[in-house]
Amino acid sequence: MKYSEYSVVVVGSGAAGLYSALKISQQINLPDGIIIVTKSSLGESNSMYAQGGIVGVLHQNPQDSVESHVEDTLKAGAGLNDRKAVEFISEASDEVINDLMENGVEFDKNPDGSLTFTLEAAHSVKRILHSGGDATGRGITEALRRAVLEENISVMEHTMAVELLVNYDNECKGVIVYNELTGEHEIIYAAAVVLATGGAGQLYKFTTNPEGATADGIDLAYNAGAVIQDMEFIQFHPTALALSPDNKNRFLISEAVRGEGAKLVNNTGEQFMSKYHDKRELAPRDVVARAIYSEMQKNHVFNVFLNASVIDSKKLFNRFPTISKRCQENGIDISQKPIPVAPAAHYSMGGIKATVEGRTSIRGLYAVGECASTGLQGANRLASNSLLECVVCAYELADYLSFANLTPPKKIDEHIRKVIDLYSRSLSENDYNIDVLKDNLKNIMWNYAGIVRSKESLEKASALVGEMKRNFKRRRKCISTEEYEYRNMLTAASLIIEGALERKESRGAHARTDYTRTDSAAKHSEMVKGREMAYA
Numbered sequence: 001m002k003y004s005e006y007s008v009v010v011v012g013s014g015a016a017g018l019y020s021a022l023k024i025s026q027q028i029n030l031p032d033g034i035i036i037v038t039k040s041s042l043g044e045s046n047s048m049y050a051q052g053g054i055v056g057v058l059h060q061n062p063q064d065s066v067e068s069h070v071e072d073t074l075k076a077g078a079g080l081n082d083r084k085a086v087e088f089i090s091e092a093s094d095e096v097i098n099d100l101m102e103n104g105v106e107f108d109k110n111p112d113g114s115l116t117f118t119l120e121a122a123h124s125v126k127r128i129l130h131s132g133g134d135a136t137g138r139g140i141t142e143a144l145r146r147a148v149l150e151e152n153i154s155v156m157e158h159t160m161a162v163e164l165l166v167n168y169d170n171e172c173k174g175v176i177v178y179n180e181l182t183g184e185h186e187i188i189y190a191a192a193v194v195l196a197t198g199g200a201g202q203l204y205k206f207t208t209n210p211e212g213a214t215a216d217g218i219d220l221a222y223n224a225g226a227v228i229q230d231m232e233f234i235q236f237h238p239t240a241l242a243l244s245p246d247n248k249n250r251f252l253i254s255e256a257v258r259g260e261g262a263k264l265v266n267n268t269g270e271q272f273m274s275k276y277h278d279k280r281e282l283a284p285r286d287v288v289a290r291a292i293y294s295e296m297q298k299n300h301v302f303n304v305f306l307n308a309s310v311i312d313s314k315k316l317f318n319r320f321p322t323i324s325k326r327c328q329e330n331g332i333d334i335s336q337k338p339i340p341v342a343p344a345a346h347y348s349m350g351g352i353k354a355t356v357e358g359r360t361s362i363r364g365l366y367a368v369g370e371c372a373s374t375g376l377q378g379a380n381r382l383a384s385n386s387l388l389e390c391v392v393c394a395y396e397l398a399d400y401l402s403f404a405n406l407t408p409p410k411k412i413d414e415h416i417r418k419v420i421d422l423y424s425r426s427l428s429e430n431d432y433n434i435d436v437l438k439d440n441l442k443n444i445m446w447n448y449a450g451i452v453r454s455k456e457s458l459e460k461a462s463a464l465v466g467e468m469k470r471n472f473k474r475r476r477k478c479i480s481t482e483e484y485e486y487r488n489m490l491t492a493a494s495l496i497i498e499g500a501l502e503r504k505e506s507r508g509a510h511a512r513t514d515y516t517r518t519d520s521a522a523k524h525s526e527m528v529k530g531r532e533m534a535y536a
């Protein structure tokens, strides 16, 4: 197999991957350079589609304070956040947001030139920064992409990381990648491997996430023996555009639209949120998602409506140009007509257990962004805290690595050699219809491990996914990106189901009809595959 050597390999090119690579390159004199490997084109990611904004607890916003942001985050997180991580990330936000702006990110400003702060659900003050109105992700990703291209950073696009190279001493020495353009597998040896592979939304039938969000980093890290935590906590965004019962990858109608005053109504015209929470449309996201789900179940319909016509139409179009345009393209003038909306899988709170500087339970392996679980998000993420986590942790990772030895490995052990052997064998073509298999899996996850769960539904999910795993005969190596994604989705689905079955309580985004109370002892769930099992 062809191989190369770098000091650092960053896997993924969303906000977390781009900013990690940029800061590492800017801050460290790397002996053997840095490469970004991304299965998409550079920058294509969940980050690109982020709308509402990014939390900025900035000194220049007199209304706000770290204490207030920490309290809001802990409240939304339903007792499962790690307070230290929350405080750290909140405190770092001023420095990191300023650094983003120095690197070319432009946030929207008021006519007097000051930054515009806006409100989103469950935030007690206006602290959300946005870019291009409702195109914050694009604003951040495009600026970071430009900055990355100006640095001496190698880039491999349309190339997927498929296996981590971890030795008997629990040290990561590199990664095997599958280059979709050549159809070849290659080895990249590195002193530090940074996973920034994003979320798991594609595990569900309805999602706001783009096609690439297939939980790849979770499979890679889990298989290599890393600790994975809290996978059962999947956030369902309350308001995705529901044009028909079948449209699956759903365009997001940002929470910020409710932040500006839009109201939820059911199919009988009732404004129903006051029945569910005193903060109504601005209640925590899990509460709003379950309220909508309950209205849909009760009335046997596929959606409710978001009435944005209560907002001044000029403000509406200026503040939400992307949303207005997308709705208009589908025949909905949002200043006149209610928008059909329904919940969709949006964000994974769990992931690879990591510190705020990205360290995982494997030396030399780092995880940043949505694929990581630092304890910031708890059982339910507060809006706009994700992009903040991506950039703060990337920034801290670069600081941490500036003290590390970044010389690529000089030798590999028997364990790594065995893994490489596995990927050197040729495979027979098999007639797996991956599109159909993925769809089946997404239906199972949506129906039995979705917004509301029970022992019965989860056991059904477990049995069905178990059967799908048995029927997929690949032993780690696969023959296409799609097969690898399906392999990874099966792993993540099993972890979500396992975590949800084990968690005999309802907390944040994890709601069980058979255990409706919250257990007084808040505990993270941890999942680890024994190293000896990894390639068994």
Ligand code: FAD
Pocket (backbone or CB within 6 Å): 011, 012, 013, 014, 015, 016, 017, 037, 038, 039, 040, 043, 044, 045, 046, 047, 048, 049, 050, 051, 052, 053, 054, 055, 136, 137, 159, 160, 161, 162, 196, 197, 198, 199, 208, 209, 210, 212, 213, 216, 217, 252, 346, 347, 368, 369, 370, 371, 383, 384, 385, 386, 387, 388, 390
């Ligand atoms: P991503 O941005 O998803 O990037 C992952 C990257 O990894 C991609 O480039 C992907 O191609 C690549 N990749 C994946 N697997 C592999 C592999 N095996 N090999 C190589 N490359 C791989 N959060 C907020 O804070 N504010 C918001 O306003 C907001 N709005 C959102 C709107 C939408 C529609 C969505 C979907 C999410 C939103 N979120 C928001 C959540 C937030 O955008 C994400 O959590 C965050 O951007 C994740 O960034 P990331 O860099 O960790 O992952």
Ligand code: SIN
Pocket (backbone or CB within 6 Å): 050, 051, 052, 053, 252, 253, 254, 255, 256, 382, 383, 384, 385, 386
């Ligand atoms: C949104 O704009 O509603 C999404 C914000 C987020 O996911 O943080």
